[in-house]
Amino acid sequence: MSIRGQIEQALTSIAQLTAESGAPWIVGGSAGLMLRGAALNSEPRDLDLYTDEADVARLHALLQPFSTDMPVLDETGIYRSRLSHYLIEGVPVELVGGFIVRAHDSCYETQVRSLLLPYAEHIKVGRGGSAPAATVSVVPLAHELWFNVLRDRPDRYELIIEAYCEDEARHKPALEQLESCNQLSAALKAEVRRWIAEQRVGQLI
Incomplete structure (x- = not known):
């Protein structure tokens, strides 16, 4: 089975x-980028699931038969989360609760219920055979x-900006809301806007 097939099976x-x-x-x-159809340089090695920290215990209790550890507070470098690991349908899964990234004079928090879910992409998985x-x-x-700007991953954010500009009207409200709900440096926001503008112009040429 393909990596995508395994991940879809795990998600199901x-x-x-x-x-x-x-x-x-x-x-x-x-894995999320792959499900969107992004042309990644390499296949996903695992599956990342984000949740709010208040929901970690409930989700862990349901996934516990597949767990390889218990949820613990993990503070590594620029990252902070309540982290736990699972093996589901042969796929390594990370449950990441209350994820926060601090870098470049900025602080970004994954607010799942209030911010990410209202703007989520809904994708059907597990469609193979029966x-x-x-x-x-x-x-x-x-x-x-x-996330990828803050962790200095141009290989990812350049790909994402390209996809963003293909349907900017759909993606822009989420970007504006995310920026208003997080402490992101004015200089870095200006830089991101410049990259988007350059990509937009490039698509028109």
Whole structure:
């Protein structure tokens, strides 16, 4: 089975296990970009699920049969989260609660219920053969853009800006809301706007 097939299978299982929990989660990272159809340089090695810190315990209880550790506060470099790991359908899964990135005089927090879910992309997974299907939420491009800008990953944010500009009217509200709800440096916001403008002009040439 392909990497995408495995990840979709894992997501279908997770969606079924957590459907009645009332604890929302959302797909991010390279797996989320892959589900959007992004041309990644390499295939995802794992599956990142973001949730609010208040929802970690409920989700962990449902996923515990597949867990390889317990949720712990993890503060590594520029990152802070309540982190736990699982192996589901052969796919390594990270549950990341209350994720915060501090870099470049900025602080970005993944606010799942209030910010990411209202602007999420909804993608159907697990459509192969007789396997059940599920619809999962994937983080808005605005999240991936700022996450990768803050961690200095031009290989990712250049790809994301290209996708953003292909349908800017759809993605812009999420970007504006994300920027207004987080402490992002004025200089870096201006730089991101410049990159978007340059990409927009490039598409018109």
